[in-house]
Amino acid sequence: MDDLLADFIAETREMLEASGGELVAWEADPADRARLDTIFRFVHTVKGNCGFFDFPRLASLSHAAEDALADCRAGRREPDQQLVTAVLAIIDRIALMIDAIEAGDEFPEGGDESLIAAVDASHETAPSGSLTGVKEGSNPPLHAPADAMLGTGEEQAAPYRRADAAAAQRTIRLPVELLDRVMSGVSDMVLARNDLAHRLRQAGNQPTIDGPFERLTTILSDVRDAITRMRMQRIETLFGALPRLVRDLSAELGKQVMVDLDGGDVELDREMIETIRDPLTHLIRNAVDHGIEQPSARLAHGKREIGLLAIAARQSGNTISIAISDDGRGLDEDRIAAKAIATGLITASERQTMSRDKILNLIFEPGFSTAETVSNVSGRGVGLDVVRQNLEKVGGSIKVTSVPGQGTLFSLQIPLTLSIIAGLTVDVGGHRFAIPQSYVEEIVQASARALDFTRMGETALVTFRGNRVPCLMLGEVLGLGTCEIAAREPTLVMLRLASGDLFALAVEGIHNHGDLVVKPLAPAVMRSGLYAGSTLLDDGQPVLLLDVANIASQHNLMSDTRVRAIGPMEGEAVVTADAPRAMLFTDFAGRRSAVRLELVQRIETAPASAIDRSAARPRVVIDGLILPLIGLPEEALTIARVRLLRLSDGACELLYAVREVEDAVELKDALHPVPEDPLAEAMTLIGGQPVTLIDAHALFALHGEPPLAAARPRCVLPDGEWARTILAPLVASAGYDILPEGTNDPAAIGIVFDDVFEVAEALGRALPARVIRLRDQPDAPPGCETIYRYDREGLLAALSEANRAARVEGEAA
């Protein structure tokens, strides 16, 4: 019996929560039959259960409400404000009685009659016997209208009924602790499985064990999925109570507020829902109390009389974001700043340098509350600092943005806390870290050269699928220092953020990937903003899980407007955009010079042996292009490799040999012209040291030339098996690229059979500029410039002769 009673209380509570929102929605739209049906079902169920448990007062209350609602359903009565308020009052009374029943207290006598009378007050069209029927507690008069209604409304009500049938699943009620125990049990099971997997790998292949082990793995992952879902709940359960809350608040404060809920189907960990319940309620109270103005004030400002409070939940990757926005008066930056100075949070001088967003976010600091009068609604000694604390406790965060006169937006970020996630473990600087798999787009292992790894100021860039992507060095992010070898041969983990932004994280190596059981970290560690949790590896070693989203936003890599608007980087970014930037280097004369950054294509490294100094002007072959080289010292190089700045004016390219590339810097100081040095645009100060800024115009005027292809000479061969299998290897080994017959390349040397040549000449077909003619007979007919096709020496000599002629012609051109 006690179990039954506990079930009754729990069930009634659940329905109470759901019906609060339904009632308000119904009030807004009385024609909404679905809502009316839900509420009717609630009071009807309560009434039925009361009969079973013998709670006469509960029965009579629910009976009265059911009666009134039944009339509305039957169309005998129009639901109005008064009725809704009266029904709400009854539902509240039912809630109080349920509390008393659970606590085992006696509920104070009296008061029920007035409530019942209130429901009945506007009951003009009701049958006169209704109220007395309630008093007597006899069923027939009550059930008659309900039955009648059901009878007549059968077809009409059918759609709703079908939906109910689909939604009604068989459920059981479980204590949350039991769920938690199962959950942690499964977590430990995953750990044990990982440990076993590790040992099995060490022991080598054992077919008799591997099979069952695979099965165990599959089963475990199924169970894990189910458990995870068990803990998930739709955020609707939280949203359900909000319309009622807002309705009561706005009624109390004489305001008119419309609630717009969105994203109720987002699922969240049960515990997480409980954690955010209070913060969310607090924010809504704040918005209604302080944010939304009185109707008269709203009209005066040209706004709609009814304020809008929008609450939207979204899942993005591993976090749920909840946005609470109102269209009220917005936050008063000056008042917040004044208050913060008064309470000693900031100093007056600090205030001058703070951006609006930073000031607004001071409202989350401990000991801050702007409301001058503590009203009944908000400001009950719980401030927004507590809201933030509660959210941070579970690894969430909160930020506020506001436009004066237009409204305020609070955005909450809450982790999903799926406590088992798929992850990747990486090595860096002797440490090991985990990255949630969901962020990982791809793992790239290549040389810095292939990735086109460049440093632009403090930012490193790599080229990934033709796009320049920012690259973070994990070692630097974590302050571990970076090893040169890792920078040259990095392993890049390409991470895709929920916002769609891509960035690369350079690590020293990938260790493993698999399921990670994530446990929360101590708040002092969480505060660093780098970690989302800890996990244990197969061997029991604890490993930290990186907070990818936070690391990205700390480095301004997230193109979320909200994130971009916050933080001290904003000001700096503006400076960066304004000041011209230059690449600072030391040349071989030991002079510190700079060249404008836009000119620098990339920084090349070439072996000293690749420099060809035979001509008047030294040249280097890079990427198959012959490029002029300047800046070399007169004497021979003593170093094995030379750093080269590859400069381009768009058409021409040249290489500038430097002793050392220092950094990309901003040209903040004044530029002093140096008329006496033709190659210097100006002198300027960088970090207090004089630096010569190279005059790009003069540089390119003197040395610039379009890059010459350093490609191998090309040769067009005749068609046919013989040419392909016997001639082609010979020509290729002599250092020629083979082009298929018919390629129209004027620089290429053509090898054709004499008969083909004659035909082509006779028909006036296009032939390569230089042609080597082959004949089939060893003996040459007199007066014919042909070569016997097996005359190896003759053929090679002809090829090199033709090639020389082509080069001379090319240079003359």
Place this chain on the structure above:
Amino acid sequence: MTGDLLVIAQIAGRRCALSALDVKSVIEIGTITPIPRAPVWIAGITALRSQALTVIDCRRALGFGGGSDGTDWATDHRAAVVTDGGHSYALMVDSIEDITTAADEAGQVPGGFGPEWSRVATGMVETMAGPALMLDLAALLAGPEAARHEIEAAV
């Protein structure tokens, strides 16, 4: 309070007492994984069965620096496991001495205990093993930065 069980440990060369109710267990400390960019008084994390413990270097958490004065004391290979706010910590101390009962209430001494100690100490407590400084766990776990903020706020 009188009769309360206390865990007596040496921290930074002083005898300190923790309520035995706070101390879940005393463990042999295994490998500690350091946490880059974490406050200096957090030595890292270590594993206890399937649980990760945050290892607190109590000396640094009090605000005593490392280096010359930090090397004066040996560190016990055992650590006290405590929980606060749902998180588990392992406290690295000089040595864990004894479990004993308090002989009286924690009381103040004239002149205080010094700035580092006053922040975390609730007072001096007489025990069967002699006088010890009763520590407030939450204050200890808050780290030395908490004190600095308070001082800054006061200024």
